[in-house]
Amino acid sequence: xxxxxxxxxxxxxxxxxxxxxxxxxxxxxxxxxxxxxxxxxxxxxxxxxxxxxxxxxxxxxxxxxxxxxxxxxxxxxxxxxxxxxxxxxxxxxxxxxxxxxxxxxxxxxxxxxxxxxxxxxxxxxxxxxxxxxxxxxxxxxxxxxxxxxxxxxxxxxxxxxxxxxxxxxxxxxxxxxxxxxxxxxxxxxxxxxxxxxxxxxxxxxxxxxxxxxxxxxxxxxxxxxxxxxxxxxxxxxxxxxxxxxxxxxxxxxxxxxxxxxxxxxxxxxxxxxxxxxxxxxxxxxxxxxxxxxxxxxxxxxxxxxxxxxxxxxxxxxxxxxxxxxxxxxxxxxxxxxxxxxxxxxxxxxxxxxxxxxxxxxxxxxxxxxxxxxxxxx
Ligand code: ARG
Numbered sequence: 001x002x003x004x005x006x007x008x009x010x011x012x013x014x015x016x017x018x019x020x021x022x023x024x025x026x027x028x029x030x031x032x033x034x035x036x037x038x039x040x041x042x043x044x045x046x047x048x049x050x051x052x053x054x055x056x057x058x059x060x061x062x063x064x065x066x067x068x069x070x071x072x073x074x075x076x077x078x079x080x081x082x083x084x085x086x087x088x089x090x091x092x093x094x095x096x097x098x099x100x101x102x103x104x105x106x107x108x109x110x111x112x113x114x115x116x117x118x119x120x121x122x123x124x125x126x127x128x129x130x131x132x133x134x135x136x137x138x139x140x141x142x143x144x145x146x147x148x149x150x151x152x153x154x155x156x157x158x159x160x161x162x163x164x165x166x167x168x169x170x171x172x173x174x175x176x177x178x179x180x181x182x183x184x185x186x187x188x189x190x191x192x193x194x195x196x197x198x199x200x201x202x203x204x205x206x207x208x209x210x211x212x213x214x215x216x217x218x219x220x221x222x223x224x225x226x227x228x229x230x231x232x233x234x235x236x237x238x239x240x241x242x243x244x245x246x247x248x249x250x251x252x253x254x255x256x257x258x259x260x261x262x263x264x265x266x267x268x269x270x271x272x273x274x275x276x277x278x279x280x281x282x283x284x285x286x287x288x289x290x291x292x293x294x295x296x297x298x299x300x301x302x303x304x305x306x307x308x309x310x311x312x313x314x315x316x317x318x319x320x321x322x323x324x325x326x327x328x329x330x331x332x333x334x335x336x337x338x339x340x341x342x343x344x345x346x347x348x349x350x351x352x353x354x355x356x357x358x359x360x361x362x363x364x365x366x367x368x369x370x371x372x373x374x375x376x377x
Contacts (some may be wrong), residue, residue, distance in 0.1 A: 019136075022135055023061040025138050026057045027245075028244055031099045043068060043265070054126040060135070061136035070095060072246065074253075076371045082349035082368070085327045093127070094117075095127075096130065098130060099138070104201035111193075111252060114252060115148055115149070123303050124316040127151050129253075130251045131248065133246045141193060143191060143192070144194060145170060145192060147237055150164070151167060151186050151189065153167040153168040163184070163185050164272060167180055167189060174189055176180045213229060213309050215305050220301070221369060222282055230257075230266065230306070239375055257310070258318050259293075259318070275302065282294070298368070320353070325350065327359055328359065340365045342366055345363035345364055
């Protein structure tokens with residue numbers, strides 16, 4: 001096989017390589033079908049299904065999941081997400097099967113519909129929208145944004161950045177494709193979609209698809225003047241959903257936020273909105289020495305503001321103490337079900353008051369299971 005590829009001209013060799021990469025691994029397929037039937041004994045017909053899958057993989061290089069397999073696979077991919085502390089509700093994931101959507105416009109419309117349904121006026125529903133998989137015949141579509149909702153980051157001539165420094169590259173890509181930002185700190189970026197075939201499409205998200213929460217503090221009226229805000233729904237859009245040897249490169253999914261993601265990272269990290277000094281100054285803290293713990297104090301007030309604002313706005317959000325306890329409940333349930341629940345300590349422990357949460361004081365199984373959400377090249 002290898003000599004055959006290298007005898008081709010470079011371009012053809014790449015094309016063949018891509019087709020081979022998109023061919024389903026039959027062992028993965030079989031392992032998944034067995035898992036599905038082990039956990040869904042009422043489904044029945046495993047032997048016939050295994051025979052059909054084997055035949056399809058031999059003929060077409062791939063097979064097609066039933067809706068039940070897809071729903072189960074997506075839920076288990078969440079269950080297997082080692083970095084996610086919020087897995088207690090993995091069974092409630094809503095799976096939108098949109099495998100028939102082929103155009104870039106169709107993908108864009110589905111992303112907008114996903115956001116509207118998942119946002120639900122603030123009562124956020126964990127949701128995944130599954131678009132066509134990679135097949136030997138053609139690659140699936142892709143979303144170039146790493147989340148459906150991202151704030152622009154504009155680089156000034158002097159090197160300083162307005163907005164979210166994390167998204168400078170994405171912002172520059174959008175600008176290169178003709179988007180013009182308003183140079184604000186919280187400008188929502190357009191989606192950039194690469195369809196299976198043809199040119200990429202750029203599309204602005206309609207305002208009603210993007211719920212945002214302006215941040216206020218329960219005790220400090222000046223907090224509002226900082227002009228901080230965040231969006232309600234974190235929807236990751238650049239990870240592949242991998243089920244039974246099939247890769248769905250376009251499967252945006254969301255849960256709801258835990259406050260620290262915004263208050264202790266997005267708005268606090270020095271490589272992000274870097275707001276600790278600003279908050280400390282307004283609090284009147286002594287920032288001349290680290291030993292006053294002004295950073296820690298500012299972090300707490302910022303996180304109080306995030307949790308309070310989302311609650312006031314009626315938008316689902318969890319705090320890190322509650323979520324840590326829920327995660328231990330999840331671990332116990334998984335153990336009861338006779339499964340291992342792998343987890344990555346460095347992601348599970350919250351970035352604020354780690355040792356004050358129970359998830360800090362133990363170790364976890366670190367193996368990697370599939371189905372899974374994965375980052376491919
Ligand atoms: N940490 C990411 C962010 O701040 C979101 C990751 C997913 N979070 C979640 N709660 N489902 O945007």
